[in-house]
Structures are given as structure tokens and as C-alpha cells.
Amino acid sequence: MSQHESTVGGGAGGPRRMSILRLQRFVRSSMWLLPVGCLIVGVLLAVATLAVDRATGYGLVPQSVTGTPADAQTILSSFATALVSLTSLVLTVTLVAVQLAMGQFSPRIVGALLADRWSQLAVGLFGASFLVVVLTLREIRGSTSGTVPGLAMLLCYSLMLASLVVLVLFVHHAGQGLRAAGLIDLVGDRSHEFIVREHGDQPVLTGGPDAIVAEEPGNVIRVDRPALVAVAREADCVLELVPVVGDFVVGGAPLFRVHPTTRSTASTAGNPAGRIRASDLTRHVLLASERVHTEDLAYGFRKLVDVAVRSIAQPFNDPTTTVQALHRLHDLLRQIAPRPLLSGEHRDGDGVVRLVERTVSWDGYVRLAFDEIRLAGASEPQVTRKLCAALADLKSVAPPDRQGPLDRQLRLLSSAVRRCYEDEEDVVAALTPDTEGIGSGADVTVAPALGLPPG
CATH class of the missing domain: 3.90.1170.30 (Pyrimidine nucleoside phosphorylase-like, C-terminal domain)
Structure with a gap:
């Protein structure tokens, strides 16, 4: 009998199982359960420590450790004020993450963000710390020679340290979670957990015996x-x-x-x-979970191309930003144009090849840098003029065996521009090399006479 059939036909155990599943669903999806639980624990800890302090005549922990009543009041007041700000910060960051996810990615990812345990833990810890501080402040008597609930003060100091640690971890977690890769991994990891839970954690192996x-x-x-x-x-x-x-x-x-x-x-x-x-x-x-620049030059190209293409897409329509990204792509290609690229072969001390790997070729870097921008920006004169200027400059420094990919880009760019414009003058203007898009081309600048003497 299949797993689905055994679950459906579970007899009297079915309602009980469903009740447990409903409870688990409630616990996992509840946004307020963990913070409220932290508040309850905080109140219980405060009441317990204050009861111990009263029972011992406030002498369990000396004031040399806790400070005088005036010192304790100043410290706890400052801590209480900071906790209110920290709680507001966590809620604000969570709201920003939700808005970003809804606007940039998918509204259906919001549920996973709202159920994030790190945000709930931070809110709960800061709220519980605030309650403990307030209850402890009520027990402080006098200014210089009064009583200080020493054990409760130690609890407040511990919560201060824990709050600082959780704040740092939350900022790191929020920064990771706001990345596109972080949101994608959030959904991917939870889906992967479901597969492992239902079918085991053995991956599907491919590739053969070698x-x-x-x-x-x-x-x-x-x-x-x-x-x-x-x-x-x-x-x-x-x-x-x-x-x-x-x-x-x-x-x-x-x-x-x-x-x-x-x-x-x-x-x-x-x-x-x-x-x-x-x-x-x-x-x-x-x-x-995400590419880095350590050994991956193509990743730098990838990010610059993403910026360039996104800038000329609707609703942004900002070709000037695309030109700025092309400046950096042009510079990167110019640096590697005359240099030999990695061969992908690695030898031992005897000269025997022991490791081989595929590497990005010159043609690959040129296509990565220009293909998508050329297709997306063929109707933008700034973009096409900058592409023409960059390709012309690269042809001046690239060796003969690397001219082919550059010629291909110029040919495809010319064809794309001609499909976008009917007037030949517009075509000529769009294909005029101009380092700044429109600003330093031969058709928009005037060269002063050098004034050299004849002969």
C-alpha cells in the first residue's frame, strides 16, 4: 500500500494525525507565537530573580558588581530606550524585505519572509528584555545608598549582551535574505527539505563509473x-x-x-x-549559494551586463547608466584583449597534465559583455554609439586571431540598428563611435586648429 493510501485509510488515527498537523502548521506559520513566548519567559525570569533578591535582602550580589542605585537606573534607562529603537529597526527591516520581495520577485514569497524565525526571535528577545528592564527598575530604591536587585541586574546585563549578539546576527541574516540569491535559496531549501522528508536524502547520481x-x-x-x-x-x-x-x-x-x-x-x-x-x-x-569574484572573472561581467540591460528596460529607460556600465566592460575587455587567457591545463612537476578544466574564451567574454546589451539597446542611440566606440578601440589592441568576435559584434550591431530606424541619417548617427554615447563623437564635437607652422 502506498504512503498516500496508508495516510488516507488511517482509521481512527486519521483525525488525531490531522490535529497534530494543524498544530504544527499553526506553530510554523504563526508570526506572533515566538515573540509572545519570549515575553512570557522574560516576565517569569524577572519575577523569579526579583523574588530571589527580596528573599536574600538584596545582598546576593554586591553593589560593586551591579553599581549603585543611580548607576543601575541610568544603565537600565538607556538600555530600555535602545530596546525600543532596536525593536522598531527589526520591524522596519522586515517590512522592507516584504516590500522588496513583493515588488521585485513574487508576492507568493512573502509568507516565507513573514514566518522567518530570526525576525521573530529578535523581536521577542528585545521585547522580553524591555519587560525585564522595566520590572527591575521598579525594584531599585534610593540613589547612592539604596538597594539594587543584584540577581535581576545580572539578568539585565546578560540580556544586554544577548541583544547585541542577536542584533549583529539579525543584520547579517537580513542582508543575506534581501539578496536575490537569498530569497531564491529560501524557497529552494524549503522545497528540498520536503523532497528529503518524503523520499529520503539520497541524490540522483549521474555520470557513470568514471x-x-x-x-x-x-x-x-x-x-x-x-x-x-x-x-x-x-x-x-x-x-x-x-x-x-x-x-x-x-x-x-x-x-x-x-x-x-x-x-x-x-x-x-x-x-x-x-x-x-x-x-x-x-x-x-x-x-x-552565490557566485563570487575570487576566481570568476565572468561574474564581474555578468553583474555589469545585468545593470546595463536593466537600465534600458522599462520602466527605467536610463541609457546613461547603461553607458557607464559599458565603460567598465570596455575597460575589462581592453585589459585582457592582448593577454593570453588561461589554458585550463594544470601539470605536475614532471610536466604531465593532471587536471583539465574548461575556461571562458575571448569570444565568450566578448559575447558575455555585448550580446545582451546589443539586443536590448539597439534602439537607444547612446548605447549603440558607445558600443561602436568600444568595439573600434578593442580592434586597435586585439591581436589578429581575436578580431573575429569583434567584427561579428559590429556586423550584428549594424543589422540591429538598421531594423530599428528607417531614416538613413538616423542609422549613420546611431552607428557613429562615441565614447560617451552622445557627447564626444566626431559628429557632435569640433576639433580646433593646431596652429602649427607650415613645413
């Missing part, structure tokens, strides 16, 4: 190539890194392929993957 698979999903952000070369040398094999640095690898997908060396004989080659433990390779590859 493959070493990724244990968990993530973007490849760092590769320890010398360590991998050493492992391959010891096992006398060649490692192939399947994803390009920056690629997202799903759990169970091939991360490496293990090949015999060219000098291996048929009798000694066998299956080289069997001579290497998967952990000996995967621990030298760092996966993360």
Missing part, C-alpha cells in the same frame, strides 16, 4: 588546483573538472571525471576513479 559527483548543490566558487594535481599524480590519472568555475552544480551531478593518463597501459589503466576517494577531490572544491 565520475565523482557533487554531494550538495551550489556554485563552484573556489578550486584548489595544486591539491587536485597532487591527488591526480598520486593516483596516476587525469582529472577533468566538469563545471566551469561559477557554474551551478546540482546535487548528484558530475563534479569530476577521472581518466587514465596517456602513458597508462591497458593492463594498468583499469578504472582510475576506483583508486580515488570522492572526498579526496570534493573537499578541494568549494561550493556556495
